Amino acid sequence: MSDSSYMGKILHIDLTREKFTDIDIPSWLRDSYLGGKGFGAKLLLDLVPENADPLGPDNVLMFLTGPLTSTPAPAMRACVVTKSPLTNTFLDSYFGGYFGPEIKYAGYDGLVFTGRSSEPVYLHINHKGPILKPAKDFWGQGAIECSQSIKEHLKDDQIKAATIGPAGENLVPYALICCETNRQAGRGGAGAVMGSKNLKAVALNGNSLVKIYDRKMFANAVAMAQREITESLDCRGLMATGTAGSVEFANETGLIPVRNFSDNTSALAAGLGDKGQSKKLWLGRSACFGCPIACSQMGAVRTGKFASFVTDIVEYETAAMLGTNLEIGDPRAVAHLNRLCDELGLDTISAGACVSFAFEAAGKGLINHLPDHELKFGNVQAAARLIELIARREGELGELLSLGVKQAAKQLGPEALSMAMHVKGLEMPAWGPRGTPGMGLAYMTADRGACHQRGFPAGYEATGMEWKGKPVKALELEGKAELVYSLQNYLAGTDCLVKCDFGAMGVSPETYALLCNAATGINIEASHFNRLGERIWNTTRIFNLREGMKTTDEKLPKRFVEEPLPGGPHKGHRITESDMKYLLQDYYKIRGWNKHGHPEEETLDKTGVIRDKTLSL
Amino acid sequence: MEKHRPGKFIRTHFDQCTGCSLCKAACSLHMFGGYNPGKAMLRIRHLWENLAHIPVVCEHCVNPMCLKVCPTKAIFKDETGIVIVDQEKCVSCGLCSQYCPLEMIYADPETGKAYKCDLCRGNPECVQACPFNALELRDQD
Missing domain, CATH: 3.60.9.10 (Aldehyde ferredoxin oxidoreductase, N-terminal domain)
Known part of the structure; x- marks a missing residue:
């Protein structure tokens, strides 16, 4: 062989x-x-x-x-x-x-x-x-x-x-x-x-060797991929500031979450972004295996009441969800909450959403404050305490918030529903979609719930970047379903390699195919990833529907539908019920799914979903 | 002139190292024909919870302890000063790795055979693979 x-x-x-x-x-x-x-x-x-x-x-x-x-x-x-x-x-x-x-x-x-x-x-x-x-x-x-x-x-x-x-x-x-x-x-x-x-x-600690089908071809493909990364402006941005560079971008474009997504611009952004972090935290770079980007800025909290501990870069999602979203502006405090989540083993995005949910609910009198901590935006100690209670499922409040915002809101009653920021139970990441309806559709349809990594049309919508030769208009609905469908397919296809989203900002589809062919001896072309991705989206769809997912749950949190954006370039905009309906129907049609979002038999066959063979253990 | 160092050596710059391990991957490919950075002839010490990365390479010592302790003379200095292991003569006793203070001898966990850096006989793969200029090939003089 x-x-x-x-x-x-x-x-x-x-x-x-x-x-x-x-x-x-x-x-x-x-x-x-x-x-x-x-x-x-x-x-x-x-x-x-x-x-x-x-x-x-x-x-x-x-x-x-x-x-x-x-x-x-x-x-x-x-x-x-x-x-x-x-x-x-x-x-x-x-x-x-x-x-x-x-x-x-x-x-x-x-x-x-x-x-x-x-x-x-x-x-x-x-x-x-x-x-x-x-x-x-x-x-x-x-x-x-x-x-x-x-x-x-x-x-x-x-x-x-x-x-x-x-x-x-x-x-x-x-x-x-x-x-x-x-x-x-x-x-x-x-x-x-x-x-x-x-x-x-x-x-x-393994002792096996990973072999390469064609070493010379592979070395050339790696060199090409590395060159593409070095020449990519996006990758160069990540080399310089990691994802912390997105904090100010998201603030300027009005995508950043503030007080549980009730606002979308924050004066705290500058301090939480790369400028603030580089001054207060960063000391040197660190890379994942084999990565020439090295987006991690390692550092330490050296001074102040949280000193001292080593911290990785506070990623954009965390800087926003545990920072601006909670109205906490000191990157050292956010690094402290980040570390707490990492050590206790909690997702910082969902944890941030649950804490902001609690702060808002307490402000409206739906839940009681803790005996020692007032649950209000800006209170670092209260956020830290809640994170501990959640991880240990301690007390009534810890138990409630540990369920996630969807279930917690259900228990608190109808008034809490508009504070529960999630799609299909997964808490919202830190890119509010009211000024970027394509992003809204990406959240509604992502196979794991509200996720920004299954397709990120906001990158086009917020910047006017070109898609198929035409600049994408932020608020337009037409064409967004096709954009979401295409991005989802390509990302899922390359998630088989398994690529990192940041490398993919530089490495071209052609080079991914070349790397794959050289490493394995298979023979695929760049367009293969789109077809493969489409097959995967249909495969996960069958699974989700089989497990009882309701397509009526393919909708955005109430706040994005009912409350207009309070600030930013798209102030006053929201994604209405009819917007959602238009986007979804367009999307289902492009996917070859019926109007209820179920794949047609013909689509499953056409996309090559394997149904006649199963793997068993 | 029995005691000398090779004309070229690898200078490490820990402040440039990100720990990415492409050097080690390249080394394993060169030595064993496949990737596994755990089987490389150089190490990276990751300190302070990954805050600092310190590459460590074989010094090809003037006074190599690995060579001195080898009971079968499987380790020798070649004419250019490079310290080399002859796997044919190696009896997997493990003494060389025990007495290298920099832990630069790789003992295969399955065979116990000793392997070490031979500077790729002049053009080290690790240096070529580093995208961060943390490894540099320099002349002794």
């Missing part, structure tokens, strides 16, 4: 029976779904029994790589795929860093966990193979702390670990998985699924 960057097998770990099985990856799966998100979409459909409890033993937790993960192809990642306890739908959550590549160095294209261990365990793989070990001594530890403890316990500093914190152990449905180093599979509650399986960590 000729060399290839695929390892050719997946490790199935049955936690109930403590059994390991190597599963050969069938060629049909590789041909039709490539890797990463594609594998995840098909395997979730095949392996999760209908209506399985996301936090029960029947759910499947998968760590999946792509054909380019672990190679020097620039800016590659890996993903976690499972059924989300927050949305009850398909969930894919991506992470950079060093854990993803190590899955392949351990000899596998993916790790698939089923069942539930009777006691807390962690999976250890080294050159001797896989073994489950007791994790009783690590249970209760923070996610970052646990990663360190395991290395010390195993006396192996080369270990690359994925861990959960107390939030995952306590089954908070927006708990994250912390991946070596400082990288999180953040959204949608994969950490709770891991906790429900009594799996505290996965610790890898």
